[in-house]
Amino acid sequence: MYKNGDFIIGGLFEVQHLKVFPELSFRTEPELPQCEEFYMASFQQALTMVFAINEINNNNNLLPNITLGYQIYDNCLRLGVAFRAAISLVSGTEETFSNLNCTGPPPVIGIVGDPGSTQSIAISSVLGLFRVPMISYYATCSCLSDRKKYPSFFRTIPSDAFQVRAMVQILRHFEWTWVGLLYSDNDYGIYAAQSFHQEMQRFGYCVAFSEIVPHVNNPRDIQRIMRVIQASTARVVVVFSASSLLIPLMDEALLQNMTGRQWFASEAWATSPVFRTPRFLPFLGGTLGIAIRRGEIEGLHDFLLHLRPNNDQRNNMLRIFWENMFGCSFETGGKETEGGQVKKLCTGQEDLSTINSPYTDVSGLRASYNVYKAVYALAHALHNLMQCEEGRGPFSGNSCADTTNLKPWQLVHYLQKVNFTTGFGDHVSFDKNGDALAIYDVLNWQPSSDGSIRLHKVGVVNEGAASGMMLTLDEDAFYWNFETKKPPRSVCSESCPPGTRQATRKGHPVCCFDCLPCGDGEISNTTDAVECMLCPDEFWSNPDRNQCVPKEVEFLSYEDPLGISLTTASLLGTCFSALVMIVFAYHHNTPIVRANNSELSFLLLVSLKLCFLCVLLFIGQPQLWTCQLRHAVFGISFVLCISCILVKTMVVIAVFKSSRPEGKGAMKWFGATQQRCTVLVLTALQVVICAVWLSIASPTPHKNNQYIRSKIVYECAIGSVAGFSMLLGYIGLLAIVSFLLAFLARNLPDNFNEAKFITFSMLIFCAVWIAFVPTYVSSPGKYAVAVEIFAILSSSFGLLVAIFAPKCYIILLHPERNTKKAIMGKETQNK
Template identity: 85%
Template sequence: MWITLYISLHLLFNCITAASVLRSDTCQLQGHFKLNGVHQDGDVILGGLFEVHFFTVFPELSFRTEPEPPYCEIFNMESFQHAQTMAFAINEINKNSNLLPNITLGYHLYDNCVMLGMAFRAAISLASGTEEDFSNLNCTGPPPVIGVVGDPSSTPSIAISSVLGLFRVPIVSHYATCSCLSDRKKYPSFFRTIPSDAFQVRAMVQILRHFGWTWVGLLYSDDDYGIYAAQSFQLEMQLIGHCVAFSEILPYDNNPRDIQHVLGVIQASTARVVVIISPSSLVIPLMEEVVLQNMTGRQWIASESWATSPVFHTPRFLPFLGGTLGIAIRRGEIEGLYDFLLHLRPNNDPRNNMLRIFWENMFGCSFETGGKETDRDQVKRVCTGQEDLSITDTPYTDVSELRAAYNVYKAVYALAHALHDLMQCEEGRGPFSGNRCADITNLKPWQLVHYLQKVNFTTSFGDHVSFDENGDALAIYDVMNWQPSSDGSISIYTVGVVNEELETGTVLRLEEDAIYWNFETKKPPQSVCSESCPLGTRRATRKGLPACCFDCLPCGDGEISNATDVIECTVCPDEFWSNTDKDQCVPKEVEFLSYEEPLGISLTTASLLGTCFCALVMFIFTRHRNTPIVRANNSELSFLLLLSLKLCFLCVLLFIGQPQLWTCQLRHAVFGISFVLCISSILVKTMVVIAVFKSSRPEGKGAMKWFGAAQQRCTVLILTAIQVVICAVWLSTASPTPHKNNHYIRSIIVYECAIGSVAGFSMLLGYIGLLAAVSFLLAFLARNLPDNFNEAKFITFSMLIFCAVWIAFVPAYVSSPGKYAVAVEIFAILASSFGLLVAIFAPKCYIILLHPERNTKKAIMRRETQNK
């Protein structure tokens, strides 16, 4: 903050001073920033910002003298290679007759020394130029630079884009990944050839998701790069249901106490996978402490900023960092770059002091004394340019892993293609107001931004380069794995790729067999707060803990889960039920009273026995039809009663078996008609007994004329016909139909016959009950009639059994579930039928078969005479 304030006050002072001495026709440069740079002249100039030094040193401030400018220390060979890659790309373009054939590109490359203040100074120098005087007050002609490649860091890129974006100066960064830079409103002229942190985060999350690591730790740097990436990471994890076990900031000042705190959090956590989104400079002290504390058993996930850093590739890091997975910028190949780097020589141009610094660091040359201070003749000749010396086996000449340098190469070509497209514009068909084209002699930066947005080309390596509406390039990352090499150090191998496709989104492709795991099992570790819930269970979050910490509860009856870690069980469809493991819906068991089950067999047997008994009694009565006991009890009505009882027994068979439409329609109709025929026969028999008794008395001698054979048949027919009408109306209006009922027992489908109309069924039963009640009443009143064989007594007893059975039937039927309700109804039919058969015909069969001496008219009449 103090440095920024100092710069602002210094610039304000210079502006005030310049205003006081400004001539009316000339602008004068009031001072120069002390910057390390490399320059090459050309018709059009491209600017570049690179981290050629690691640190910026600020001299002590004194209010008595003018402050000394800051200077840089510790030369970064790899970043210097990036700067030289830009120089190589521009030279290659200048030699290309198809690209910018009439334009020579130049460059101004500056060192930002990994410091925001230095980067800002360099950017202002690129935008304003370094000429001492500027007399063109109309601002015509090309700007000092038409575009800038850089800055490689996110924070300086934000600051620079905020200022240069006001003038629409195109900036193409090769290494700034902060997702905040995709905001087109804030940064309208910012582009980049590296994927943003948003995609970097998605790529890492895809790896975590692939291996099922739902419980991971997060470490990030306290800068724009780390903060924005950490926010995106946590959001992406939340979207896929994964959890961040802890989130800690890596200390910038390498404070041992802060580092110990971070390690303590890692050791205390149950997470076995730790994601680190930070520059390598902050990861180094952390990993040094990991080695000192002998911390193993962790799977590290590296962001692109340190996934390929060579500082960790020593043997002592292998036991702790071996097996690390990381994502890295897409590797490319640049033909001819190696030879270009080998033949770099110092330049006498004082503006190219970056080359001088490189030579001093590489060979120990001292250009201030012409290299004469050295005693080695060969080095002396090299420093003075008298002899070539190959520069090999250094990070500067290593072109086997061109990642950031490859992005620099693409950034330069993107600007060149945009400028080429601008020059190809035909007047009258241009994209600007009035269909005008841009004028190369009076080029405006915003015009180049327009063409840069539409850039679309393919590099010599075969990669497609274009920008979306936010200025982001096609997203693609290599997945790296740290593996042991033959000398015990760490080697990095590419084991997969993550790219973003328009049709399918983020796609991860891994060669799992090629991955080295630094664990005893040689398999991926498990990193979960709770073990995955198996099939047939659901997740229940533990109160007060993240969503990844949960218990596994079994699904309820009728519910399943056919996938792991489901939050809610799925309810089975109506005709399905969950199996024993609760992982599949199987068809429900269909229940009905079957002929194969014991209950069905028993009831069928009883029905057939009852039918046989009826046939046997009918046979006995037929055999002894001329005997007094058969003739005295109205043999015609007896045979009709036996026939109706046989139908009652046989109708039971319609209630057993799988319900069909015809069985549902017939079972109650046959049942109702059979019982009405039976009860009406008994009713007529009772009325005949009463009529016979009355005709034996003087006052009732004409009673029998109303109860002749024809009247008896008509009475039975009319009473039965009424039931037939009731059944016909019921079946025609609301016929019973087969119905699958799952309300009794949810796990079973009860296949039953729906009655269709409650009113129709009630009328059928009510009519039977009415006839039974009348028969019972008449029989009860005639129970004491004087007769040796009193038919009324047996009818009374039979009707008492009948009414008792059906009165008990109603509550039993209502309370019985499923097929047992049908069994209750069958039991009532059988019980009442057996009751009528036994009560009415058993005494007669007893006399006919066992006491034939009592089967005489005299025996019957004796009882009658005695009673008189």
């Protein structure tokens, strides 16, 4: 189609499909290819360009006193035809040149088209060398955003990069992390698939399978793809392909009744009428689609209805359209054509309003609306160029463009800065890569009243300059073609709840994983956590492993059953010692009490009471004063106890020695004063050890995390190992000496041999404390304190029972034996 004007705008449209190839011969010039299968929707797009140019010519505010013309070619969906047409637009079709200087404006100032990505790549590669502007209304390949390769390419449709981001945004909204991918084997499909893989990987999502839609209807390839889809656990299938390539694939899927899949259509087939028939409803109903922005063009419908063919040979596209619409012929009316059909003669006055065709349908203007914006973008750029004031221009020396010898690159400069609003209210501008602002409609294929499929808009995706990708969905308006009437679940592995982490399966994509519970002391408080976080030192994981809670502070308390038991035993030991003391005090004049220095016996009972009572310092939450006192009181009490026993043993031996002629003077060294001094000196040494220990490295309360990681063991740090060792060592030394002396005196001739009982008591004492050391070291937390208390109580009860039980037995149960004669009876018999 052609119309003359002051400036010509070129157009490339997919009006027909190349079906007949000319025969090639080396002897004759090749004929032009024959195109058939007229596409009504594409022809509407071409006429939208005509309508826009006519509207601009009638607008006094835009390009006044300038008439725009057009020259529109059909690319027949073939790269060769499209390339030939583009070269004809920029260089003309004349075979001879009247102006050998090649001056004057180019045949066209810019081209609207091509709709195909492959054709746009090839054409822009050449036109870019001469900076001829080209504005595509349907080529979406993201590769065309490369300004270095395509410096003069623009488009009013967003690139696939934006489309892919919009689609992944919807996948994220429905949490579809495991999807299949089908794409066509051309520039559009390959680049879209690459962008889709990258965007999915950016969010940690996975593509379950990636298959190429075959160009040729090959049953083997189609059946193989069907097997892949059916075998996959992915319930969502994303498709980047033209509808014409999908027809064999969808027919096969329909034959195999392959339901249970959620199809996600790219803009290339989201609005295609091919699959919107009743037979595809059970299979493709509920399909989601990304569609380019729908717009409205006032007056276009009337323009299309009032279109009439003319006799201009360069407008034969109109003639072909008319003949296809009404099944008539302008040349062979009533005669038989080559196909054997008889067509009526076209009058050129047939009524287009009686025809129901995509040509007259303006309810969903998408590609046509992009054409409309592309024409207006060129017109606004040319208008701004014409409004330039000399001396204020953007070119060298502040010059303006010469309209009589317009350079294409000068128009590119103004086209890059275009900024206007359409009558529908959409803002039109281009970014630095020549891409338009990304706005998409989200479509849902829903059943209509006649059983076919209708397109229902359920949302919008808007790529704002500052706000980023904005997704708005009306979820109540969705139609889901599943029994549940809800969105499907499409994941390789279900989400890991808080308290667990993802563990990737070896040899599987990252979306396929197992959920492992976090370890002790670790938590995860988010869904699908990759790693568990370690709790701070004084915190521990709760049973659900999703929160750090303060660690339980463990110490031997009075409320603890073990603490209650030990406290009871301590108080019982104290009471028993008090009872023995009462018994001894009441019978203090009896021989068995007076024998072997009753004063030492009372002192020994007092020290045993202190040993029992010092246990109470070990129970309860450690405080600074309890930590300092517990070992000091324990050490001094036991040294006092062992000192008394040691002196008693030495007195027994001295008494025996003094009863023999050679030992008459032995007792003078073990009088009452010497006994008291010996006990005092031995105890004073332990007091000195404790004082030095407490002054140099005093025991302090300490929160220990090493014994049990899940608890804080509140204990008393001993401060100095050497001090604690000296305290225990001194007690042990006295105990060993007492044991050895008592053991040597065990067979002394006496009716009531005190040395035997002291030997037995020291044997118990030493056995308890020898067993205490390894048990104490291996016991964790509060049990170490319990072991120490048990050792104190055991040894204290051992001393109390071994030394005083026999005496109490005689005093209380056999008073007849509590006489000097009875005590000395055995010795008299031996003599």
